[in-house]
Amino acid sequence: MSIGQTFLGLLEATPRHGYDIKRRYDEHFGHSRPVAYGQVYATLSRLLRGGLVEVEAVEPGEGPDRKRYAITEAGVADVAQWLARPEQPEPYLQSILYTKVVLALLTGREAAELLDVQRAEHLRLMRELTRRKRGGDLAEQLICDHALFHLEADLRWLELTTARLDDLAARVRA
Amino acid sequence: MSAPLLVAEGLHRSFGETAALVDAALRIDEGEVVAVLGSSGSGKSTLLHCLAGIVRPDRGRVVFDGQDLVTMSDARRSALRREAFGFVFQFGQLVPELTCLENVALPLRLARVPRREAEQRAGQWLERLEVTDVAGKRPGEVSGGQGQRVAVARALVTRPRVIFADEPTGALDSLNGERVMRLLTEAARDSGAAVVLVTHEARVAAYSDREIVVRDGRTRNLEVAA
Ligand SMILES: Nc1ncnc2c1ncn2[C@@H]1O[C@H](COP(=O)(O)OP(=O)(O)OP(=O)(O)O)[C@@H](O)[C@H]1O
Ligand SMILES: [Mg+2]
Numbered sequence: 001m002s003i004g005q006t007f008l009g010l011l012e013a014t015p016r017h018g019y020d021i022k023r024r025y026d027e028h029f030g031h032s033r034p035v036a037y038g039q040v041y042a043t044l045s046r047l048l049r050g051g052l053v054e055v056e057a058v059e060p061g062e063g064p065d066r067k068r069y070a071i072t073e074a075g076v077a078d079v080a081q082w083l084a085r086p087e088q089p090e091p092y093l094q095s096i097l098y099t100k101v102v103l104a105l106l107t108g109r110e111a112a113e114l115l116d117v118q119r120a121e122h123l124r125l126m127r128e129l130t131r132r133k134r135g136g137d138l139a140e141q142l143i144c145d146h147a148l149f150h151l152e153a154d155l156r157w158l159e160l161t162t163a164r165l166d167d168l169a170a171r172v173r174a
Numbered sequence: 175m176s177a178p179l180l181v182a183e184g185l186h187r188s189f190g191e192t193a194a195l196v197d198a199a200l201r202i203d204e205g206e207v208v209a210v211l212g213s214s215g216s217g218k219s220t221l222l223h224c225l226a227g228i229v230r231p232d233r234g235r236v237v238f239d240g241q242d243l244v245t246m247s248d249a250r251r252s253a254l255r256r257e258a259f260g261f262v263f264q265f266g267q268l269v270p271e272l273t274c275l276e277n278v279a280l281p282l283r284l285a286r287v288p289r290r291e292a293e294q295r296a297g298q299w300l301e302r303l304e305v306t307d308v309a310g311k312r313p314g315e316v317s318g319g320q321g322q323r324v325a326v327a328r329a330l331v332t333r334p335r336v337i338f339a340d341e342p343t344g345a346l347d348s349l350n351g352e353r354v355m356r357l358l359t360e361a362a363r364d365s366g367a368a369v370v371l372v373t374h375e376a377r378v379a380a381y382s383d384r385e386i387v388v389r390d391g392r393t394r395n396l397e398v399a400a
Contacts, residue, residue: 116387116394119387120385122376123376123379123380123385126376126377126379126380127380127381127382127383129380130377130380130381134356148377148380149377151376152375152376152377155376156376159213162389163213
């Protein structure tokens, strides 16, 4: 996830302190992985250097949280551009698995076994997400569904590869 | 550990030249939801039919609650199916001439439960499956998702020990499919019924407790990987 643009988006509504950005971020996007404070301030200083945010106010005292950040016009343009640009689909997500399958075939190991174990692992995670979804609010459900659809796509690839293993074996060993 | 509810061992079944099951095995404990996965033609439905006493295997044993389904008399097996098993299929299982409420009450009526009581219990299951509104409609007048939820209510109304579901969401879109799965598994868990769920959809299988994979008629059990 592009954390810089996400921060800019959070700042577009209203200027915020670093801790407030972190809180908002974690609330909306940090379900499985809250952002660390270190990363918050590193990101903010990067945005500052790029002229995408500015320090709107500095309160007296010590520490980084004295600063309140506001988005600049360049920052707004950057968010707009980012939102408008489609994400690169990741067609090669399976490359590690593909590599493993080919290596297994090349070395005479059980490639089908490897695929079965992977399938079980995918399903295990899908069960967990399905359970989480049941107990969750709408945001949680949508996040889980996104992950579930992706895992499902992986699983379909695993099925297809399993079905074509003999052909693949003949090819890589030729 | 208690004895498993349903055990199948060394199942073989051929249709002419086609070996649909080859040394298939499976065990299901009380109240467990088990997904049966595998590609088209791998033998999933044949396995389910053997487990449910609908198809007789050429060889092997199917033991339900200590009784061998393969060797018992046809009459005994039919009675067992009626009393202890519930079924949900992809479609075409509701009687078109009856209302949804009457459809759900039917298994109870066949078990000689008086009409009033049967329909009252059927009504409770319709409520549980969130389809009270279609009680008075005929199956032809309800949506696919509603029809499947009625079918689930009908499968559960006799409080079976095992629900056999073969692609219960196969004809539904994913939102309706998930709703059926959520209600099916929750209702089964509440009433302590085990579920054998045949599906080729991973998102449907994710409602199970564990999976069995069938490939070319052979079962593969991957619990070790967990
Ligand atoms: N009654 C039958 N007569 C002849 N062949 C059959 C019969 N039932 C199943 N078969 C064959 O046995 C094999 C296994 O069929 P089965 O219906 O169990 O597969 P499946 O895994 O349920 O497939 P699908 O996902 O398409 O429903 C197939 O090759 C099928 O053609
Ligand atoms: Mg089938």
